[in-house]
Amino acid sequence: MVAVDIWWADLRSADIRRAGELPAAEAARLDELDAPADRGRRLLGALLLQDAVRVARDSAPGATVEIDRTCDACGAPHGRPRPADGLGPHLSVSHSGLLVVVAACADAAVGVDVQRVADGGSSYLSVG
Template identity: 55%
Template sequence: MAFVWWSSLTAAGQGLLGMLDSAEQARLESLDRPADRGRSMVGAALLRAAVASHSGIAPADVVVDRTCEECGAPHGAPRIVNPGRAAPWVSVSHSGLLIVVALSGRGPVGVDVQRVADLEDPAAAPEWVRREVLFKARSGSPHWDGSARELEAPLPGYLAALALPAGDGQDLVIRNWP
């Protein structure tokens, strides 16, 4: 079973800061634009809420590792660390007003949302989101076997896609948060 969680920039608020660890808070402080800080804050909190729901733990107990495999800085793709139990594979994306998180217990997953108006060539949006999700899923495993599919974005003017490992996605659960 795979899960997709949607949220929006309107969920940003000071109350979410308490859900984040010190590395996530430092990342927010490093961003110049308030909208970027808001999207990143909602994305980090939504990731914690989704994993907590999936794992049956509190959001504060979710351990997220964002160590970049190339340089070691804390800006890489998120990985969940669940000592003693299986951790779900996760992917996060945000664009404009929308934030999306995908989880799979079967293997690497990729999710992308894109506000079409932000692209230089809006006609290329479907191919853009497809390439993004496949890149994210394949980054989790060089031997990734799966497929990409379109997701219905909750707002007009956006395109979204999801890449799941083979055999996952028959039971796709979509949730809105908060």
Template identity: 40%
Template sequence: MISVQVAWARLGDAHAGLLTLLDPVERGRHDETVAPADRARFLVGCALSRLLLGELLGLSPARVPLRRVCPRCGGPHGKVRLAMPDAPAPYDFSVTHSGAVIGVAVSSDGAVGLDVEDVEAPLDVEGAARTALSPTELAALHALPPAERRPAFLRVWTRKEAVLKALGVGLRMPLRALEVSAPAAPPAVLAWPPPPAVPPEVHPADPRMTDLRPADLRMADLLVDGVHTAAVAVAATGATPVTRAGARSTVSGPEGVRVVLRDGSALLAVHAR
């Protein structure tokens, strides 16, 4: 069974004591971020990632070796990855945020992607749907009563975002060609663009991902604070499940994804303000 740790924290969990966990690149990005809310989200995401990975690796959070390299320009941005010096990285992780919610997912079973959407954020559902949904998905959305379209769209959107993050391609993959199951159905990838439709620079960064089929993706739907729509996806590679004592786990859907929920706010609070 695929296993994923998911920890949720909040914007208010940011405090100056967490700055000691950041490396020089992270500290520089933090200090250069102008908007206070964006700066807090970045700090919480970095600190929570380091706390979870440090626990798994047996390292202090500040010593977790992370690497940010854009596959297109080589700059210090893009998906953050573990940079183990002498061996393949034993874990993959994904950071997401929306509004006041910040989340981190970690898995040893494959490349992982996590997405959350603030249900109260302004959203042009019709405009976003025309851009992001396949013809089949769009028809299904329009078949719903108007009051049900926003939550249905967010469910589909978070699934797609989680998949794109797991593959490490971001929004450069044609969204309308990536099709997932209906909102009320168990989460699954039904189809994605054939290789000729995807530019070479958009191919997954991990060479193990290049031969994936839609059936190789495992997903789980999540709900944060009982209201915020979220999803996690893993491009399975068959490694050892992630488990930790004291964590609360749930299994979502028939795909066999075991989600181990962690209290990210509690982890961050350990460091003195």
């Protein structure tokens, strides 16, 4: 059996002042976006990635790890997130509407997807 940890947050909990908790490269990615909701989703995704790596590695609170987002196909910085030191865990991040989700797995590649449903504003979550 493979264990997958799921981390999620609601966009309403995004606080841009928490950007200082991120590695410099992750904090800089926030400046690429103009819309506050987009920045909030990116902030929460980056914070959840840090939480997932800290817990998987049993690291001290506040410890940070650089995240590599290099695309395997083209080399641009929009690929699947992974710890830059290559030590794991496997990670996936998704966001839609108000929900941001991160999946982490020590033993195998993982994927997570969340999609907002038009009627009622609820969201569906899928992990694979």
